Amino acid sequence: MTMTRFPALFLLFPILFTGCKDDDDVPAPIVEVPDSYTFSRGGQSTVAFDGQSTRIAMAEELVAALRDTSRTEAELLAMYRNEGPNGEDVAPFSTEMLNASDKSIRSKVAAGADYFAANVTDAAAIRSTLESHLSRQVTEVFPAWNTLAQAGQAGQIADGTSTRYVNAGGLEYNQAFAKSLIGALMLDQAINNYLSPAVLDGGQNREDQVAGTPEAGQSYTTMEHEWDEAYGYVFGAAPDAASPLATVGEDDRFLNEYLGQVDRDADFAGIAETVFRAFVRGRAAIVAGDFTERDAQTDILQAQLSKVIAVRGTFYLARGADALESPTGPQASFHALSEAYGFVYSLQFTQDPATGAPYFTRQEVLGLLDRLYTDSADGFWGVDAASVRALGEEIASRFGFSFSAAAN
Secondary structure, three states: OHHHHHHHHHHHHHHHHHHHHOHHHOOOOOOOOOOOOOOEEOOEEOOOOHHHHHHHHHHHHHHHHOOOOOOOHHHHHHHHHOOOOOOOOOOOOOOHHHHHOOOOOHHHOOOOHHHHOOOHHHHHHHHHHHHHHHHHHHHHHHHHOOOEOEOOEOEEEEEOOEEEEEOOOOOOHHHHHHHHHHHHHHHHHHHHHHOOHHHHOOOOHHHHHHHOOOOOOOOOOHHHHHHHHHHHHHHOOOOOOOOHHHHOOOOOOOHHHHHHHHHOOHHHOOHHHHHHHHHHHHHHHHHHOOHHHHHHHHHHHHHHHHHHHHHHHHHHHHHHHHHHOOOOOHHHHHHHHHHHHHHHHHHHHOOEOOOOEOOOOHHHHHHHHHHHHHOOOOHHHHOOHHHHHHHHHHHHHHHOOOHHHHHO
């Protein structure tokens, strides 16, 4: 009887050993995806992006101040830096909440980990460029506020029922600043910083996430908070930030506004929901400890938010080219071309998830801007429609959409 049991026992051993070695038996994390951007732990919300909402509010006030001729150069720079020229405390904003904040716009411009952690030279040049737009608005455009602009002369131009204020080359510094800030602050921080593996997986973030260890005194883990901060640069000004799609495009004048405008184009309809759902699913994947799924959603966000910059840049180039051919003269194109200028500048902050690099390098972007504005001695006064359309075609081709799709 004993001998008859041994064969069965021997047959059982390889089955047991094989089962212990089979990684397929390890259950995959279960990602529970909510309908809204709502996450909690122990009955407390774990979502926080106050810093992003604050910087958006600061930027809103600063952009509005660029059309207030009572503002001084020092005041505009103080709003940008949230400090005086020697680092002293200032109160440049209209609310105590913003004045009391330790946040600033400048500190996060060109500060994304992926591109600028080891590239302080370009970061400094970009910050200087944005400061230059502020300074030149005061020193060049404000003194000519009531002067009719012409080639070589700053001043005002009529644009339908609106009045625009341009430099000697037809560039609106306020538009160049605002649209450049979308890339240099909002996009760069979202996709090149807070969604970067260098930030999400920094230190012992993965171990703390798996263990569910929150930051000291907080309900959220570090990784959860980094993801939320990226979300805040897109939806942080929404009245209902947990379910923001009802007002997307209306909540600020930066990345949210143009995500909404691209979404309203039939050729790109659905992009806002794609972005929102990727944020929700990626955050849920973090909670579940599924970092592979998190990274898949990061790829979607990098590609889609980068596309917003390219589509709107192409759109304004097309509008500018059309206006250049209108009977009202080149000045009819200046507003669109100024917006295009800022969006083209922002292309250097995009990220292609397939390469981990911008769709257009900084040097390529500077070359595009030379062709758009600098190559002509008179700036926009001397540019031609064909060359403007060629720029738009080049951008659209690089991103894989048609010029006509973005132009309509």
